[in-house]
Amino acid sequence: MEKKNVVSIEDRIPTLKQERKKKANRRLIFYLSIFFFLISIIVYLQSPLSDIRTIKVTGNAFVAEEQVLDQVDMAEGDNIWTVDKEAVSQAAASNPAIKKAEVHRRLPWTIELNITEVNHVGFVSRDDNVYPILGNGKVLTEHVQSDSMNGNAPLLAGFSEEAYLKDMAEQLSSLPESIRSLISEIHWKPNDGNKHKILLYMNDGNLVDGTIRHFADKMSVYPSIVSQLEPDKKGIVHIGVGAYFEEFGSAGEDSGNTDGTTNEN
Known part of the structure; x- marks a missing residue:
């Protein structure tokens, strides 16, 4: 018959005491950690830290x-x-x-x-300085960082009446940035028949003759028009009731008219 190892209660007492002591120490460390953490927070909140x-x-x-x-x-x-x-x-x-x-x-x-x-859509020149204009028509004339003046937006020139400048800014705001970045300058060219008339100087060397009214919609055709031109052919793109191209030095507006329409007055 096998003899079993029997551990008496007297032998187990030291082991139990050690385990209880370890648990008590861990609990004390935990509570002390929380205490010092809370003290640290209070000191942080109440001090210049x-x-x-x-x-x-x-x-x-x-x-x-x-x-x-x-x-x-x-x-x-x-x-x-x-x-x-x-x-x-x-x-x-x-x-x-x-x-x-x-x-x-x-x-x-x-x-x-x-x-x-607010997105800026261009720049305006005032008192020999250039200021950004926002899509809502607001011109930033104060506290403007000079290093922000770059050539990624058109210069609006000749807009002596605020109402037309605001309308132009709103139209530019509706124009995709990919097309807006193609424009170098926009000149206000009002006449007796059309106060909204504008002339655009493009970065590719072409001009655009148009009006402020519905400019964003009409200008959207520009990339498709110039994509059909020979690289060395430059001229005026008319965007009015219809849209057509007139090469520089051509005999008249009818030459190069792609759809038989005439420009809007």
Whole structure:
């Protein structure tokens, strides 16, 4: 008959005591960790460690950072947790050049203000300076970053009446950027019969004769017209009731007319 190993209760007591001690130590460490973590949070919230040290403005191409910061009720030294994100966002978006603003806390002490601007559709020249114009017709004349002035949008020239400038900006806003980027300059050429008349200088060397009315719809045919021309052939693309091409130096408007239509007055 096999002899079984029997462990007496006296032998098991030291082992049980050790296990209980280990559990008690782990529980103590856990509670102490929570305690010090909470203390750390309280110290952080009540000390200058939670004060804003950096405010980053991102996404702004035309509106200067200083202008954005002047609009919002927030500054370095404020407690990062007292910042009203919604109020700051609304204050920044009150600028007509800003479409929306998002506020993010970047711990431990940074606030990031991400700006989405209203699309600019061109530039206008005033008092020997060039300023961007937005799709809503607003001309940005103050606090504009000079490094944002690039040639990716047309120059609007001769628009001495604000109403026509606004209409032109709205039409450009509806025009696909791929076509808008083809335009170098837009000149307002009003006459007695048509106050909406415009002349466009294109980056490819052609001219476009048209009107502000329904410009976005009519200008959409431009790429298809020039794609049918020989590379060395330049001239005037008329976009009116119909659309046709007139080569420079041709005898008259009827030469090169592809559909028998005449230009809109």
